[in-house]
Amino acid sequence: MSATPVVRHRLTKLERAEQRLGWALLAPAFLLLVGVVLYPVVELINQSFRFNQLTMPWMGTPFIGFDNYTKALGDPRFWHATLNTLIFIIVTVPGAVIVGLGLALLANKPFTVKWPVRLGLLLPWALPLVFAGLIFRWFFEYNVGLVNAVIKMFGGQPLTWLSDPTLAMIGIFVAIIWKTSSFVALVLLAGLQTIPKSLYEAAEVDGASSWQQFWEITLPMLRPAIVVALIFRTITAIQTFDIPYAMTNGGPGDATETLAMYIHKNTIDFLDIGYGSALAVLMFVVSALVTAVYLRHTQRNPARVAT
Secondary structure, eight states: OOOOOOOOOOOOOOHHHHHHHHHHHHHHHHHHHHHIHHHHHHHHHHHTTOOOOOGGGGOOBOOOOOOOHHHHOHHHHHHHHHHHHHHHHHHHHHHHHHHHHHHHHTSOOSSSHHHHHHHHHHHHHHHHHHHHHHHHHHHTTTTOHHHHHHHHHHOOOOOTTTSSHHHHHHHHHHHHHHHHHHHHHHHHHHHHHSHHHHHHHOOOOOOHHHHHIIIIIIHHHHHHHHHHHHHHHHHHHHHHHHHHHHTTTTTTTTOOOOOHHHHHIIIISSOOOHHHHHHHHHHHHHHHHHHHHHHHHHHHHHOOOHH
């Protein structure tokens, strides 16, 4: 029995013209993507395999293979900065989600005038990161800071927030959670507004308490929004730079130095472009892996995420 021949549809002149128009419309976006995203990434990878120190320009940029990566894996400061970054992820990502969820629930209440609450969510998100860091640096200043002023008001002794490694980390945690929880709240608020009110009305008829409604209706229905917020918040936490830089510049010593700050110091302060590029590639790989884990989880559990 012979196979049925496949009849290919020949494009008409109009369809070919529409196809060419489609490619022409996509071309600017494709070129922009290549110029802004693809080319910098390829050049970054290329530089990571080269010796490129601007303090020794006479040596050129010879190809040295994986030497920069080997140097990174044996660099204690790299591992210390990576550990600090991991601590920031572990503390600030759940912190931002918890605070953001509370803010979203508050903003979703049936206020008569809702714009002050919504504006309160937008302001921290719209504030530049460096500016937020400078504000909290003033909050935690030893002599004129607001936090020590409150401590003195209640009879306590002022603390050296920015000079003590542990206290400096706590201060940065507070600043990052305050800054990022507003973005999480906006994402979750959008998710809350998609939940049908009929579910809560039916739960009230069945005698469910507010707490039971939160656990049985609100949280399950918010799972997709929470996953989205976690993906974005985790990626930005891996790249944490602005707020610690503005508050402590990685100090005292390198106690609060993140991986992004160490990359900045190698490329800008030490002028070691090759080594800084290798560190940036490693951070890029970590960000890609974390994103892949989140996406793999959502693909494996589509029903659980969507319900």
